[in-house]
Amino acid sequence: MRPGKIALLAITASALLLGTQSLPASAKTAAGAPAATSPQAEHASRPAADPTAVNEALVVYMFEQLLYANNSSVIDKYVSPTYVQHNPTLGDGPEGLRAYIDWRRAQDPQPRNLLWRVVAQGDLVSIMNDYQQAPGRSYADIVDTFRVENGKLAEHWDVIQTVPSSTASGHDLYSTLSAPSGDMPDPTASTGRTEQVVEKYFDGLHERHDPSVINRYVAGGLIQHDPGLTDGSAVVRSAYDAERAAHPRARVSSRMWIAQGDYVTVRYHYQATPADRGQAVAETFRVRDGKIVEHWDVVQDVPATAANPNTMF
Structure with a gap:
């Protein structure tokens, strides 16, 4: 999936969960034609009965309906009545989510994620x-995280940052550039x-404050999608040393780990000082041959x- 495409997925869902044979095909080119690659192939080794695969299919379907089609009609069926919301601008429950989807559709029928x-x-x-406010114009880089319970969305967290006009590395904020190509987790990876x-x-840097883990676990040619950093492990070391010197009492808490294949997403609370409200951070790492080769x-x-x-959090 590359920047010219609307990289929505079509993942086969459990008929027992969704009451249908499969999810609607969602991978499209910018012109609306079906994409050449099928995400089913990337998930072929995962049985439909796998709870993770079922939860993933539900979330992707809801993502497509709510944030691409701006369709709030699916909320009653697939959102828990006790839905917990961690986005600071939205209220709890299905009604808080419905109010947001209806509001953004009323503002402009074009916005899509x-x-x-x-x-x-x-x-x-x-x-x-x-998040695009108009087709082809990126506005925000977002990591949404959902917890699924009893076949419904039960809890939601997100981290949102504005897309800059340029990045230090020259890379976009989304695509996978390391080999083998593919934006989705490799089902054959451990x-x-x-x-x-x-x-x-992560623990070496943030718990033990040991920068030697950078040389041990980060590839020298690391591909970097942090908009303020260029490629390479040496740049990571310089950035870490500068941040550690500026904020020696910085702490990380409320960690949430999600690992699949060759990818890990870590969501956490970063505070530069104990009194700082801090920042919500979502980092995604790609690992190949025992080394982190790409970072977002x-x-x-x-x-x-x-x-x-x-x-x-």
Whole structure:
């Protein structure tokens, strides 16, 4: 899936869950024609009875209906009456979600979110997506995370950042550039091994404050999608050293891990100082041959007030 495409997925769903043979085909080119590649092929080794696959299919279907088609009619069937909302601008429950979808449809029928990547594990499904206020014009880089319970969306978190006019590396914020090509997790890759590499790297930096893990677990030619950084592990080391010197009391908390194949998405609360409201951060890592080869992140300041009592975490 490349920037010229509307990279929505068509993933086969469980008939028992959705009451249909499959989800509607969603992968389209910008002109609306079917995409050449099928996401079913990327998920072929995962049985339909796999709970993670069922949850993933439900979330992708709801994403398509709510954030691409701006269709709030599916909320009654697939959103829990006790839906917990962590987006600070929205209220709890199905009505809070419905109010947002109806509002954005009324504002402009064109806004749509284009799906780039799904990482799912158990009851958690994370989606990296591109919010466009008009076709072809990116406005926000978003990572949405949903918890599924009893076949319905039960809880939602997100991290949203404005798309800059340029990036230090020259790369866009979404696509996969490392080999082998493919924006979705590789079903043949070891999820356990991928998660282990990222956990050792992440804990080494944020718990033990040991920058040697950068050389150990990050490929020298790391492809970087953080808009402020260029490629390479040496740049990561320089950025870490500068941040550590500026904020020696910085802390990371409320970590949420989702690993699948060769991808891991980590969502957490970063505070530069103990009194800082901090930032919500979602980092995604791609691991190949025991090394992190590509990195994406989305960062959002925690606001002073919210429309719900749940915090962003």
